[in-house]
Amino acid sequence: MNMRTIRFFSLAILLGLLAGCQERESENPFLKEKGVYSGKPDETLNDDTREQLRRRMNIQRGGSI
Amino acid sequence: MARMKFLCDAERCIECNACVTACKNEHEVPWGVNRRRVVTINDGKPGERSISVACMHCSDAPCMAVCPVDCFYQSAEGVVLHNKDLCIGCGYCFYACPFGAPQFPQVGNFGSRGKMDKCTFCAGGPEEANSDTEFKKYGRNRLAEGKLPLCAEMCATKALLAGDGDQVANIYRERVVGRGFGSGAWGWGKAYPGSGS
Amino acid sequence: MLRKKTGEVAFGPRLSSALTDLTGGAIDRRTFLRRSGLAVGGLAAASTMSSGMVRKAEAASVSGAVEIKKSVCTHCSVGCTVLAETSNGVWVGQEPGFDSPFNLGAHCAKGAAVREHAHGERRLKYPTKLVDGKWQKVSWEEAINEIGDKMLDIREKSGPDSVYWLGSAKHNNEQAYLFRKFYAYWGTNNGDHQARICHSTTVAGVANTWGYGAMTNSYNDMHNSRAIFLIGGNPAEAHPVSLLHMLKAKEENNAAFIVCDPRFTRTAAHATEYVRFRSGTDVALIWGILYHIFENSWEDKDFISRRVWGMEYIKEEVAKWTPEEVEKVTGVPGSQLKRVARTMAQNKPGTIVWCMGGTQHTNGNNNTRAYCVLQLALGNMGVSGGGANIFRGHDNVQGATDLGVLMDTLPGYYGLSKGAWAHWSRVWEEDLDWLKGRFGTRKDKDGKDKAMMNEKGIPVSRWIDGVLEAKENIDQPDNVRAMVFWGHAPNSQTRLPDMQKAMAKLDLLVVVDPFPTMSAVMHGRKDGVYLLPATTQFETHGSVTASNRSLQWREKVMDPLFESLPDHVIMQMFAEKFGFADRFFRNIKVEETKIGKLTVKEPSIEDTLREINRGMWTIGYTGQSPERLKMHMANQHTFDRTTLQARGGPADGDYYGLPWPSWGTPEMKHPGTPNLYDNSKPVAEGGLTFRARFGVKAPDEWGGANMLAEGAYSVDSEIKDGYPEFTYGMLRKLGWDGDLTADELAAIKKVAGTDDQEKLDKINWKVDLSGGIQRVAIKHGCAPFGNAKARTVVWTFPDPVPLHREPLYTPRRDLLPKYATFKDRHMHRLPTLYESIQKNDFSKEYPIILTSGRLVEYEGGGDETRSNPWLAELQQDMFVEINPVDANDLGIRNGDTVWVEGPEKGKVKVMAMVTERVGRGVAFMPFHFGGHMQGEDLRANYPAGADPYVLGEATNTAQTYGYDAVTQMQESKTTLCKIAKA
C-alpha cells in the first residue's frame, strides 16, 4: 500500500467524520454554552392540566380519612 | 402554580415499598434501577423510622450545576428533568445529589434506560408527551395527563405526598397540628432552601 | 430489619448525611451485599423479560382506547381495589382506586405490583407431567384423563378418602364453594385450605365465645378507636394498608397503639407502647393484664352482667397470675402491664387485633379465647371502635372459610351432621342417598360400619401423617395416596423434611396453580406428578370476601395467559371425568366458550353465587346477589369511609360489600352488618346481639345458669330480653307465624317434608330455604340466631377456661410440669402427640427460640411474589434474624451464612441478619422463601422458565411438630433451634 492510497483513505475518513458533526445529523448540539440546556425543549403544561393537578392534590389529604 | 415538591412523613411511612414498586410498574423500570427507595434508620430499634427517597427536584439542583454537558433542565413546575440524548453517563450528578437519586444501569445490562435514569416526577422528558419515544426513554408522563406521581398516589399510608409545594406543606401542617408532633419535613431544608420548613 | 435492599452502593455516602437531618444519629446500614448466585439467578431470569410477554413497552404509550377494569388485590384481606387500564385486551397500566373506602387509592408493595401478572413471565405455561424425572408438556385432555383414571383406580382400591383435595384461599368465593362441593361429590371430607394453618384457632375460639368466628368490626371502623391493642400481628408488613386506618386513630384520636410481640416489628416501630414477651405465652400475658383490671375494678360490670356468662371462672384463674408469676412466665414486668391495663381501661372504645402470632400454637384456641375475654371484660364488644379485629391473611381466606373449604364442615359452618348434609342436598337438589353412596365407610371398634360422610377429615397440617402413619392408626380405610395441591404452597406448612417423604410415598401428586410452587421440585420423584396451570384472579371474575366480611366483585382484567384455565373450568373438567358434571351443575349454567385455543365448558360464576345465596343462611351470605355486589363496586364513591354506609345513590343505606350477615333474600335488601353484636342499631339496619348458640342454660357442672342475655337487646327489638334462636315453633308461640307468606310457609313445609306440627315447629332459621323465618324475626326487631350472652368458658374444649401451656419445644423446663402441655390425643383420624414430645428436654442442645413471620414484599409460600421481578428485587436472600448478643456468643457476624437447625433435625442454610429486632435467645425467619432444601438449590428441578426469580430455604424445613388441641393448627411460632456458622 503506497503513501497516496493511505492519504486518500485518511482524507475520506476525515471527511466522513466531519460530516457527522453537523448539528442536524446528531442528537447532540454542535456548539454549547456553559450552563445552558441546549437540548430539545420540553412541552409545557396547559392551564387546564395545572388546575386538574391542583384539584387532584386534595386526594392525597385522604378525602374524609 | 408553585413548584412541585415531595414530602415523606416519617411518622407515617411503614416501609412497605409500595412507592418503589408503583414506580417500577408505571415506568417499567428495569431490574437494578431504583428511581425511588425506602431507607430505614435505627433499624430494629426504638426510634426506627423510614423515609422514601427519590429525586427531590431541588429548587437549586446540584446535579444541574455539575453536569458537564448541561443535560438537565427544570420545567415550569420546577421538575428537574434530563435529556438522555445529551447525557454522557459520567456520574457527576450522582456525587452532587444529596439524595443519591441518579441511577446508572450497569454497562451492557439488558433493558437499560440509557446512561443515567432518575425519577422524573412522573413527567416524562423532552419528547412528545406520552409518545412511544418518551415512554421508552423516560417512562410515562402523568403530569401531562393531569395525574400526580404514582408513588405518592399509591402510598399505603399517605406518608408520601407529591404535588404543588404549597398544598403539600398545607396537608402536612394540618397533620402535624392534628397529632401534635412531627419529625419535620425531611429533606426540605436541603432540597428547597428558604421554603420555611 | 429485613435485609435490605439499601446498599450503600446505590445511594452513595451523601444520603447518610442527609438522613442525619432526621435523627441527628447515624443510619443503621445494612451491608448485605447480594449474593452473586442469587443475583445472577434473578438477573439472568429478568433478562429474558425483554423477549417474552412484556407487553407494556409496546402498549403503554398507545393512545388508543384505554378501558378501566375494577378488580381487587389478590395478596391480602384488606381488599384494596385495583384499577387496571387495559388496551386491546392487554393490561397496560394501574391507577389508584381512590373511590374504594377500603384503600382510598393506597397499596402496599404487592398491590402496587400486581400488573406484573400481565407479563406472567415465570408462570407455569401449560399442563406438564413428570416422566422419568423430566417435565413433559401434555394436553389438558391427556392430563385430566390420566389423573382421573389414576384417581378412580385409587378410589376403587382404597376408597375416596385416599385422595386429598387441598383447596385455596386464592380462589374467589364461587370457586371456593364449587371446590367444597366438588370433594363432597367425590365422597370425602379430606379437603382443607390455608385457613387451617392461619386462623383456624381464631374461628373455633371466637365462634365458641360469641357465635361467629370472624373479624367483628372493620379496618375502617378503627377510625373510632381510642386504643388499639395488637398482639401477634405485624400489619405494617402483612396488611400494610390497614395502617392507613390505624394511624388515623393514632393521630386524630390520640389513640394508644399498644403492640405486644416477641419481635420489635415494623408495626411496633409506630407503637406508643411496645411489650416484648416470650413467644407462646399469650394467655399468661392477657391474664396478667386482666389481673390489674380486676384488681382495680376497671372491668365493665354492667356489660358483663347483661351480656357475658362465666366471668367468675375467669376471675378465679386470673387471680393466680400475679405480676410476679406473669413476669416469670412472659418476661414482662408487672408495672408495664399495669400501665397497659390502665390505658385500655381509660381509653374506650378500644379494639384488639391479632394475627398468626396468636393463632399458630398448640394452645392457639386458648390464646384466641383469652383475647376475647379481655375485650368482654372491658365491655369493648359490639361497639364501634371496639371489637375483635382479627386480620385474616389471604385475600379470600375469609370467603373460603365461610364456604367450608375445610375438613370439618359444609359451607356456612353447618358442620358434617346428618342435618347439615340434608340441608345442603336440598340446596343442591341432590339425592341424599346418592351422595351417601359416594362416601366410604369404616369399621369402628365395635365392628360397626361408620359412614365417613359424618367424620371429620384430616386437616391440611396433618396430611403428611395421613400418608406416613401406619394404616391401622388412621381412622379411615386406607392411607392418603393421592394429593392435590389446588392453590396451596407446601412451604407454608411445618415439617418439610417429613413432607418430602410423604410426597415421595404418594401414588399421585397433582398441583393446580398459576405457578409450579415448591411442590413441583421437592418431592424427589421420577413420575406421577402433574402440574396444571390455573389462572390468577385477574383472568376471571367473581366475588371475594375481605377480612371485614364485605364481599367485593372482581371484573376480569384480561384473558387467561398461555394455556392456563380458571379454576372453576378445571373443576368442570374433573367433574365430567368423574361422571357427575350434570348433577353437580344442575342449577348452574355451563356454557361452551373458547379460552385461547381451547374450547371449554365454563360454569356461570353468577349462578354459582346465587346457589350460595340459597344455602348460606347461618351466616347471612344470602343477601349478596351478584347484582347487588356489582352495583356496590360501581358506586364505591358513595360509601362513607368510616361507617362504610352509602349515603344516597343506588346503594343508599347499604354497608359497603354487604358485610355478612346480610340476612334474608336479596329482595329483603338487608344492608349488611358492619359491626357484629352491636345492639345499638336495629337488626334490620345492621344491628346484632350475641348468638344463642350454646343452649339457653349452662350445663349443671358449670353452674346451670341462664345463657341468654339479660336486659340487653338490639334497638327496636320487640322481645326486651334474651331469647333463643328462631324456629317456626317459636314464631307460632309468639304469634308471629301469621306474618309468613303462603309461599314461605309452603317452603318451610317442604323442608320439613311433612305437615306434622311437631316436625314443622323444629324448622329453624338456618334451614328454612325461603328465608321467611329470618324475615319475620327481623321484622319484629329480633336477631334470627337469638340473643344470648357471650361465654368465657367453652366447656366442650380441652381447656374450658383458657390456660397457659408451655410449647412442646419449650426453653423453660423450670415451668414444667406446672404449665405442661396436653396428654397425647387421637383426633381428626390421627394420633396427635403432646406430652410425649414435651417430656424430652431439647433446650440444652437447641437453646434459641425460633419464630417466623412475614415480609411486606412477599406473600404465603411466595411463589407468586418471588416470581414478580418488581418485588423479588427488593428481597433477594433468605435470612435469619439473630440478636447481637447471641451472634457474638456464636461468633456469627452480620451477613455470614449460617445453619439453623430445629430439634427434629431439619436445617436450613441462610444468611445471618444481626439485629436487635429480636430479643436475646430468639431467632426469626420469614416464611415466604422456598426452592432450597437443607442447603440444596433445587432451581434445576423447576419446569424450564417457571422458576421464581428468587429462591431460598423455607423456614418450615426447620420448624417442628405441634398442633392445636382443637383445630390442629400448626405450631410455627414457637420452637427451638441452634445456629452455627456454615
Ligand code: SF4
Ligand atoms: S415521581 Fe414517578 S418517577 Fe419519580 S419516583 Fe415517583 S413514580 Fe417514580
Ligand code: SF4
Ligand atoms: S408507600 Fe408510603 S408508607 Fe410505603 S414505603 Fe412508600 S412512602 Fe412509606
Ligand code: SF4
Ligand atoms: S396486599 Fe393487602 S394491603 Fe397490599 S395492596 Fe393488596 S390488599 Fe392492599
